[in-house]
Structures are given as structure tokens and as C-alpha cells.
Amino acid sequence: MLEFSKKTNLLERTEFTYPLQDVEKPNMFRNLFPYDEVPKVAFNHRMVPINMPDNIWITDTTFRDGQQSREPFTTEQIVTLFDYLHRLSGPNGIVRQSEFFLYSKKDRDAVCKCMERGYEFPHVTSWIRASKKDFQLVRDIGVQETGILVSCSDYHIFHKLKMTRRQAVDHYTAVIKECIETGVRPRCHLEDITRADFYGFVVPFVIALMKLMEETRMPIKIRACDTMGYGVSYPGATLPRSVPGIIYGLNHHAGVPSELLEWHGHNDFYRAVNNSATAWLYGCSGVNCSLFGIGERTGNTPLEAMVFEYAQFRGTLDGMDTTIITEMAEYFEKTFGETLPERTPFVGRNFNVTRAGIHADGLLKNEEIYNIFDTEKLLNRPVVVAVSDTSGVSGVAHWINAYFKRKDDRAVDKNHPVVQEVKAWVDREYAEGRVTFITDEEMLEAIDKAVEATGVALLP
Structure with missing residues (x-):
């Protein structure tokens, strides 16, 4: 037919x-x-x-x-x-x-x-x-x-x-x-x-x-x-x-x-x-x-x-509403005690984290250079720069703001005492021969110690 x-x-x-x-x-x-x-x-x-x-x-x-x-x-x-x-x-x-x-x-x-x-x-x-x-x-x-x-x-x-x-x-x-x-x-x-x-x-x-x-x-x-x-x-x-x-x-x-x-x-x-x-x-x-x-x-x-x-x-x-994807991932990990593989696209902990020093430098200048799309808008996941010996004090400030989702008047700048103290610790780590990146857990511990050492708290 x-x-x-x-x-x-x-x-x-x-x-x-x-x-x-x-x-x-x-x-x-x-x-x-x-x-x-x-x-x-x-x-x-x-x-x-x-x-x-x-x-x-x-x-x-x-x-x-x-x-x-x-x-x-x-x-x-x-x-x-x-x-x-x-x-x-x-x-x-x-x-x-x-x-x-x-x-x-x-x-x-x-x-x-x-x-x-x-x-x-x-x-x-x-x-x-x-x-x-x-x-x-x-x-x-x-x-x-x-x-x-x-x-x-x-x-x-x-x-x-x-x-x-x-x-x-x-x-x-x-x-x-x-x-x-x-x-x-x-x-x-x-x-x-x-x-x-x-x-x-x-x-x-x-x-x-x-x-x-x-x-x-x-x-x-x-x-x-x-x-x-x-x-x-x-x-x-x-x-x-x-x-x-x-x-x-x-x-x-x-x-x-x-x-x-x-x-x-x-x-x-x-x-x-x-x-x-x-x-x-x-x-x-x-x-x-x-x-x-x-x-x-x-x-x-x-x-x-x-x-x-x-x-x-x-x-x-x-x-x-793609921001719901992030909510579901957070619920899944919290409720079931399972960590999604960190490099999994869209939901992994590090899917939009940049570690390479030259990439981090470009990202800090303009995040479109190394971010797939506006992950903060579409997934409520701001782009993150991992801290290393090449991050600089601005990189430390960027990490803190991204990790704690601080924007506008809640954001810290490179002159904040806690940022300066953490940067000094990072410099000491690499001066002693470290070659690996700073983990999130290490950064959180360093921030706690910096708050204690400086007596200055991060903004609530």
C-alpha cells in the first residue's frame, strides 16, 4: 500500500x-x-x-x-x-x-x-x-x-x-x-x-x-x-x-x-x-x-x-525547573547516606569545580571561559575554584563565597582577615613541598582555625 x-x-x-x-x-x-x-x-x-x-x-x-x-x-x-x-x-x-x-x-x-x-x-x-x-x-x-x-x-x-x-x-x-x-x-x-x-x-x-x-x-x-x-x-x-x-x-x-x-x-x-x-x-x-x-x-x-x-x-x-535537580541530589545524599560520584555531570560534588591553575585564573576573570552554562542560575550551583598554590588570595575568597553561597553584601573579599589567614596557611603547605590540591574538608578546617586565630567571624 x-x-x-x-x-x-x-x-x-x-x-x-x-x-x-x-x-x-x-x-x-x-x-x-x-x-x-x-x-x-x-x-x-x-x-x-x-x-x-x-x-x-x-x-x-x-x-x-x-x-x-x-x-x-x-x-x-x-x-x-x-x-x-x-x-x-x-x-x-x-x-x-x-x-x-x-x-x-x-x-x-x-x-x-x-x-x-x-x-x-x-x-x-x-x-x-x-x-x-x-x-x-x-x-x-x-x-x-x-x-x-x-x-x-x-x-x-x-x-x-x-x-x-x-x-x-x-x-x-x-x-x-x-x-x-x-x-x-x-x-x-x-x-x-x-x-x-x-x-x-x-x-x-x-x-x-x-x-x-x-x-x-x-x-x-x-x-x-x-x-x-x-x-x-x-x-x-x-x-x-x-x-x-x-x-x-x-x-x-x-x-x-x-x-x-x-x-x-x-x-x-x-x-x-x-x-x-x-x-x-x-x-x-x-x-x-x-x-x-x-x-x-x-x-x-x-x-x-x-x-x-x-x-x-x-x-x-x-x-x-532545573534547580530541583540539585534539591533532589542533596535529599538523596542526606536521606540515603549515599554520595553521588563527585564528577557526575550536573549533580556530582565537583562537576563544576575547576582545579587546574591556568583554568582557575581564566574562570576568576570570566566564568564563561570554563563553565558549561550558568550553573548558579540553572542548578543553584555556583562555579567553584579549587584552592592550590596558584589560586592566590582572590581564589581563596572565591572558594569561600562559592562554597557558602555568599553573594553581594554577604560576600568576603581578599582583604578579609579570615581570607588572609587561610591564604597564609595555603602558602605554608606548598612551601613545605605539597603538590596536591587542598580538599574541601581541609579548607573548612583551615577556615575554622583562621576564625579562631583572628577572632573575626565570617559574616552570618
Whole structure:
């Protein structure tokens, strides 16, 4: 069938035939995934077009995939973090959904309390395995949408489920139909899609789901899950690892509208953020993330990273309040006793700290030289210069003002007695042969001693 595309202004083929290939033996793609070697990235030089959707958004899995990788959150902690996500999302609901487990009473209580908040965004959704027993949990609590695990690689179908491809399709379809019959919107999580037989299993299965959606008039979302982080964004890379190829295939060959398509990536090969941005670029409206990237093994796509990817693509934050990211990071560290890696972009303790002497000199003259953007405005994190033998008395004053967030009439200058005393201590350290930078802890201790020695307190 040919149809005229208003997006490309061309006649395009819109109907494809991809029968399910019910193989006797699993296809493990051993040419790409030799278990005793590093995985291979192969190319066939087939290019697909960029297809940025009209609308893109972020969905959250902090309370599902994120939580299963760590000590469980309490109900109160979940509600607090959900409130933060609501504030971050802004009036346009860029953080559109948040998914929850339903297996423990604590999680079910959290779902109820979050739903009682009455927020438009994020929507509360759930996640279950493809079993009728699990679906009863969704039915009982009254969630309007649930994720359903529909593993799609032969690694899972043959070795975990002990099924054939046809048996897996029949099993998944039965649960999805029951979901629809009770008025709950299904979201199908295509687990391990980057090791799956894309045109032999994934596309025919998803085409069947799209036909089911047409028959029932119930939206069926498709989440492409890069469970092991094998996805690559390189143009011309082969399936099943090609993120552009996966999104294009689901959108164009399987007929999934962009607004029903979502990407869920892991960071095993440091590609989570890049792959998520690529999914947006090639036709996927939703990217699934977790706060600070927490999740199985190396974690998920960090939600805060995609906030800034969104702004770079769209040229606007669309009402998102990014200072909330800093509040969430501070809450996370204080409440859970976990220190986020100090060089983590946007949230790490030292992400905007300059240590190199020549960089510090430039930064003190004009912070735009070595700061990625106005971090004080957008993240409530003023740029910091680490103290060393090249910092000078102005560098010490800058450190104190930045660390204690002192501005205007509360700021100290280079002539303040405490600043002078700390600078004298720094000089002594390096005169005695020190070669490393002064740590924050050492600076705080030196400031306390300087206050005691001079008898002059810093301004309150």
C-alpha cells in the first residue's frame, strides 16, 4: 500500500509483511555476541532518516528499575521523590510518567499516596510480569496503565521462559488482551531488544499488537528495552544493535506511532544517554530514565541528563525547573547516606569545580571561559575554584563565597582577615613541598582555625 506522507511530502510504502519466524533453535547472534570476547559492532551501511517527533518527553523508572538495584525506598521517601519529579516536570509535563512496583505493601501504599496527590504529571503507572496473577495486582489498585514484561530475544524466550517464539507470543498476547478487557492500558516492555531477531520476532509481534490496538481501540505502548546496554547510535550499524534501525523499524515497518514508542536504555557500555537521545532523534517520543541513573548493574539513563538533552534539542526547558535537580541530589545524599560520584555531570560534588591553575585564573576573570552554562542560575550551583598554590588570595575568597553561597553584601573579599589567614596557611603547605590540591574538608578546617586565630567571624 502506498500513502502520501505529509512529513516527507513523498509517496511511501506503508504496509509490510513480516511473518513470525518460529525457529527450532535460538538465534544467539554469536557473530556479534561471542560470550568469551568483547561484543562486535558490525555495519551494513544502511541508513535511516532522522525523524524527530512533534512532541518528546521523559518517563521515570526510579521506583521500579532504579529501586530494584538498591535498598528499597520507604513509602515516605517514594512520595517525597515523586513530589520532586512533579516540581521538576513543570506545567507542560515533560516528566510524563513514573512507574512503580506493586509487589509489596510498602509499594502499593506509595502508589496510593502518589495517586492521592492528584498531579496531572507525572502519571502513576505500574509494572508487572506477563502473568494473570500479577495482573490482579493492577486490577485491585486501580492503576490506569501498566507495563508488561514481554522478553523478545531468544536468550530469554528459549533459556529463561523455556518456550518457542510462537508460545511466547501466545502467552504475552493472552495477558495483554486481559489487560485491555479490564480497561487498563498496556505498555509492552520488549526486554533485550538489542539481542533479538528484529524482523523474525520483534516486528511481527508488534504488528500483531498494532492490529489488536486497532480492533480494541485501546492504545498499546511499545517500550524498546536495551536491557544489556548493547545499543549503538552509529549510522549504518547493523541490527539488532542499531538504535536508529530499531526505532525506524518499529515506527515504519511495525506501524507504531511515535507517541506510543518509548526507549529504555542501560549504561553497560557508557552509551545510555547517547542512545536515549538517538531514540528521540529517530522517532521515539518517550525516553525512560531514573534519577541519577540508578538501576541494574551500571544503571539506567540518568533522568537529569535527559532534561538537559531535551533543552538542547528544543532550545527551551519548556517550564522545567532545573534547580530541583540539585534539591533532589542533596535529599538523596542526606536521606540515603549515599554520595553521588563527585564528577557526575550536573549533580556530582565537583562537576563544576575547576582545579587546574591556568583554568582557575581564566574562570576568576570570566566564568564563561570554563563553565558549561550558568550553573548558579540553572542548578543553584555556583562555579567553584579549587584552592592550590596558584589560586592566590582572590581564589581563596572565591572558594569561600562559592562554597557558602555568599553573594553581594554577604560576600568576603581578599582583604578579609579570615581570607588572609587561610591564604597564609595555603602558602605554608606548598612551601613545605605539597603538590596536591587542598580538599574541601581541609579548607573548612583551615577556615575554622583562621576564625579562631583572628577572632573575626565570617559574616552570618
